[in-house]
Amino acid sequence: MEQFLRYWMRWPSVEAIIYKYLWAWGVAQSLHFVGMVLLIGTVGLLDLRMLGMAKQLPPAALKKLIPWGVFGFILCLATGIFFVTGIWANINVHPYVVLMSDVFLQIKFVFLGLAGLNLLAFYVTGMSKAVDELKPGEDAPALAKFFAGASLFCWVAVMFFARLIPSGKFQP
Amino acid sequence: MTTFLEWLENTTISTTLRDSPNIFLYPTILAFHTLGLAFFVGISSAIALRILGVAPGVPLAPLRKFYPLMWIGFFFNAASGLLLLIIEPTKFLTMVDFYIKLVCIAGAVYTNRVMYFRHFYRPAAIEPTSFSMNDKVLAVAILFLWGASITAGRLTAYDDGNTQWQTAVGTLGVSVALLVGGFICVKIYGVVRDALFGPADAGASRHEVASR
Numbered sequence: 586m587e588q589f590l591r592y593w594m595r596w597p598s599v600e601a602i603i604y605k606y607l608w609a610w611g612v613a614q615s616l617h618f619v620g621m622v623l624l625i626g627t628v629g630l631l632d633l634r635m636l637g638m639a640k641q642l643p644p645a646a647l648k649k650l651i652p653w654g655v656f657g658f659i660l661c662l663a664t665g666i667f668f669v670t671g672i673w674a675n676i677n678v679h680p681y682v683v684l685m686s687d688v689f690l691q692i693k694f695v696f697l698g699l700a701g702l703n704l705l706a707f708y709v710t711g712m713s714k715a716v717d718e719l720k721p722g723e724d725a726p727a728l729a730k731f732f733a734g735a736s737l738f739c740w741v742a743v744m745f746f747a748r749l750i751p752s753g754k755f756q757p
Numbered sequence: 758m759t760t761f762l763e764w765l766e767n768t769t770i771s772t773t774l775r776d777s778p779n780i781f782l783y784p785t786i787l788a789f790h791t792l793g794l795a796f797f798v799g800i801s802s803a804i805a806l807r808i809l810g811v812a813p814g815v816p817l818a819p820l821r822k823f824y825p826l827m828w829i830g831f832f833f834n835a836a837s838g839l840l841l842l843i844i845e846p847t848k849f850l851t852m853v854d855f856y857i858k859l860v861c862i863a864g865a866v867y868t869n870r871v872m873y874f875r876h877f878y879r880p881a882a883i884e885p886t887s888f889s890m891n892d893k894v895l896a897v898a899i900l901f902l903w904g905a906s907i908t909a910g911r912l913t914a915y916d917d918g919n920t921q922w923q924t925a926v927g928t929l930g931v932s933v934a935l936l937v938g939g940f941i942c943v944k945i946y947g948v949v950r951d952a953l954f955g956p957a958d959a960g961a962s963r964h965e966v967a968s969r
Contacts, residue, residue: 608926611911611914611915611924612931618791622795623802626802627799630799641816643816656939
């Protein structure tokens, strides 16, 4: 398993881009932030509506903003893969070492996974459909509120622990 | 001026926040700066997108309720930003990028206030179905200023002027490419979807207008 991860997590082609272009890492960082902003600005608003804020908003209409949140998530995912696979070029440490020793990165991944499972449960339990049918002023079902609260909590945790990653200890 | 900055950098609060290995100090301040940004810029951007025609079924008036949360995000950003400035004043206050960032943030705050007074302070009795060119220019200005603030903020992490310059140009180039590429992809998707399933948008638009 270790050999498999060590092989797939380090991409010399990505490292070459980072070595060659001074701007590559900084551009990826800016786009990572833009993606995060789009995700919170769209998914976060829907979560807040489900929790009872601005109840006059019809959730089905608010959902039309979600494709921008998906775009933001794709930006974060793409740049995140760029950071992991090219990190050797930036700090001279193998990404596998960072993954195995940086507790903040591990916690971030746990919350990312939980956010994904929460989203899956939101659809599987039929809450997504129930929320779509809400009229302006109507309260979301309790279970939908739980998913909305969990979603906000997970994304805030992802951002919080992501910012702590550089403070984690790398032990080769 | 330099003497003042050096004095500030050597105060107990500055040295403690900078040199302490405690993750609840510098890293946590940085994390709160990011969280504030996500909510402040995120909500502001969503409202700007709505003005630009995304999600036309979303009524404007209730969006007003999100403004307080947006300003709470701004408070977190300002407070954590001040602490981050105290940690390294000689670096930030002698850096052109930092001043560009501040100007862009001031511009974004101002344009957000203008937007608020145009549409949210006293919401129109009837939901507007379209927006003037001035509104759209204001929304684009908000999005642009946020993008510039984020980029300028990232640039402060680099000491080398050449890297900063290249990163700024690179960010602009990649952003334009993403916007143009995204626009083309959405158009192609619309054409393919309409060809396969018929013009679904027409029905959706009628429903949205009826639900207002």
